[in-house]
Amino acid sequence: MRTILLLTISNIFMTFAWYGHLRFRSEALWKVIMASWGIAFFEYCFQVPANRNGSYEFTPAQLKTIQEIITLSIFSGVFDFLSRGPLQVELWSGLCPDCGGSILYFPQMVD
Numbered sequence: 001m002r003t004i005l006l007l008t009i010s011n012i013f014m015t016f017a018w019y020g021h022l023r024f025r026s027e028a029l030w031k032v033i034m035a036s037w038g039i040a041f042f043e044y045c046f047q048v049p050a051n052r053n054g055s056y057e058f059t060p061a062q063l064k065t066i067q068e069i070i071t072l073s074i075f076s077g078v079f080d081f082l083s084r085g086p087l088q089v090e091l092w093s094g095l096c097p098d099c100g101g102s103i104l105y106f107p108q109m110v111d
Contacts, residue, residue, distance in 0.1 A: 003057065006050030007067050011074045013043035019078055 017039035021032035054063050 003054035006046045010046035011070045015078045
């Protein structure tokens with residue numbers, strides 16, 4: 001559970017580093033690049049320990065799958081924040097197969 005919590009925190013930072021600058025389109029590019037790098041530093045402060053600790057419990061493929069599911073979940077919330085509107089059906093229909101396919105990496109869930 002600790003791994004998932006750390007990956008979730010990491011992903012919040014990552015998503016804002018990648019997409020948060022879109023709220024500041026009038027700022028100079030170099031400023032938003034520096035701000036994104038600053039945010040990404042904190043992302044790594046959570047991501048590296050999450051993967052290191054998680055490697056004792058999960059395979060690398062499972063860690064990546066967990067991270068992707070978290071990314072899709074976090075992105076949906078950030079999308080609402082950035083676009084000031086709800087997720088569209090088209091986006092949800094793309095996210096659901098990704099999450100559903102993740103079961104293939106966790107066979108113990110199927111047993």
